[in-house]
Amino acid sequence: MSDTAPGAYLSVERLTAGYGGRPALVDVHMDVPHGGQVAIVGPNGAGKSTLFKALVGLIPIRAGRVLVHGRPPGGQSDPIAYVPQREEIDWGFPVTVQDVVMMGRYGRLGWLRRPRAADREVVARCLDELGIAELAGRAIGELSGGQQQRVFLARALAQEPHVLLLDEPFTGVDVSAREALLTLLAQLRAQGITVLVSTHDMETAAQRFELVALLNGRLIAYGPPPSVFTPEHLTEAFGGQALFVGGMVVIDQCCPGHVGDGEEHRHSHEPHARPR
C-alpha cells in the first residue's frame, strides 16, 4: 500500500500443488494485473482453497512457481494476506478485536519486539476503515458473523498487503455484510490491491468481478466473465451438475453427497448472524 511500491502483479506459472498421491491442482497458469480482482469459482473440491494455500506457502508447490512483482513471495516488501474460511478460526480463543488486528503487524515486528506507536496507528486506521473501531475491546466470540468477518479483513489490511486472498467470504454472512464486502472490494481496487476471492456465488462472480477463473483440479477458463461462463466451460467444470434451461444456467451443487470437503454450499443452512 505504500505509494512508492511498484504495481502489484501476481503471476501463477504452471502451478501444480497438493499433498502426496494425486495433486489437488495441476498446471494452473494465470496472470493477474496490478489491482485486478479475480473471482475463483468451481465445484466442491475443485482446488480453490488449495490454490490459496499454495499461494501463501501452506501447501507444497510441486511444480511451477508463484511470482509477485516478478519475484517469489516471502519477503516483507510484497506480502500476500489471506483471510481463511470462518470454520478455520477458533472463536472461543481469548482475544479481543484489537488483539486480532494487531496480529497483522507481527510479520513486521521482530521476535521479542512489542508493537510500536506506528503499529497501533495502522491498527486503528484498519479498524476505522471497516467500521469496527467501537468493537476494539470486545472478544471475537461475542460478535456477529458479519462483524467477525470484518475483524479478519481488518487484520489482513493491517498486513499492508499487495495481494489479498479471501476464501469463501460470501459464505455464511447476510446480505448487508455481502454488500459491505463488495463496497470494500471497490475501495481496495482504488488502492491498487490485487484481490483473489473464492466463491460459490456464480452470480456475484459474473456481475461484480472483471476476471473469473474457473477451476476443477486444473484451470478450465480464465478471463472476463462472458468468456468464462460458456456452456462448454461450465459443463467441463461441473459435468452433470450444470443444467441449461433456456438461456439460463443452473448449477446444482447443494447435495448432501458433497458435504465434508470443506467447500460445501452453506448459504441455506447457516444462521446469518450469531449474536451471543
Added chain:
Amino acid sequence: MIAWLTDPFAFEFMQRALLASLIVGVLCSVIGTFVVLRAMAFLGDALAHAILPGVAIAYLIGADLLLGALAAAVVVAVGIGLFSRRGGVKEDTAIGILFAAALALGVLLMSTVRSYATDLTHILFGNVLGVSAGDLWLTGSLAVIVLVTLIALFKEFQLASFDPVLAHMLGKRPETLRFAMLILLALTIVVGLQTVGVGLVAAMLVTPAATAYLLTRRLAAMMAVSAAVGAASSVAGLYASYYLDVASGAAVVLVATAAFLLAYVFAPRRGLVAHRAARRAI
C-alpha cells in the same frame, strides 16, 4: 486469627513448602493457559507419566531423581514433536504411543528395584513438606527460565496458538514454537513433581487455566487470573494439609477444582447462570 495463619510457618520446612507450592501453582497455571487453549490436556497428562522411566533410571544409577525426570520429559516431548510432524501420525496417536511405552518402561525398571520405598513414592505422589533447600533452588531456577521465555515470546506463542496459519505466513515458525512449548511443558511438569506429584501435576496444568478461561477475554488476563487461582489454591491446600492433616497435593487440586466449579456456574459471560439468563432474554 493471625496466629492461625502464621502458626504453620514457624517451621522452616513449612516455609520452604509454601515457597515451593507458590512457584508450582503459578508456573503450572500460567503455562496451563496454552495447554487448555491448544487442547493439550492429554499431552500434559502423558508427559507427567512419561517421566517415570527417567526417575527409575536415575534411582538405579544413584543420580538426582529430578534430573532424571527432566531428561525423560525432554526426550518424550521431543519424541512427540517428531512423530507428529506433518506426514507422520496424528499428535494424539504419537502421545498415546510414547505415553504407554514410557509408562511400561518405567514400571519395568521399577520392578527390578526391590526396595524403592520413600524416594520413588515422593516422586509419584509429591511431598511438599520434604522439599530441601537444594530442591527449592532447582525448582526456582526452572520456573524463572519457563516464565521468562513465556513472557519474552508472548506475542509469538499467542499468534501460533490462535492462528498457526498466519504464524507460518509471517515467518514466525509455529513448528519451532510448538517444540519450544513442549520443552517448557516438560520443565514445568518436573518442577511440579516434588510438590504435587506426577498424578496431580496434570490437574494443576488444566484446572486453574480452565477457570481463568471462563472469566477473561484476553490471553494476558487469562494468564494472570490463572496464576492467581493456582497460587491461592496452593496456599489454601497447604493450610488444609496442616490443619486437617490431609495430603497437600490432593488438597491443592481440590481447592482449584472448587474454584473451577464456582467459575463454571457464576462466570459473567461464559458461566451457567449467564447462559441461562441470556437464553431467557431471547
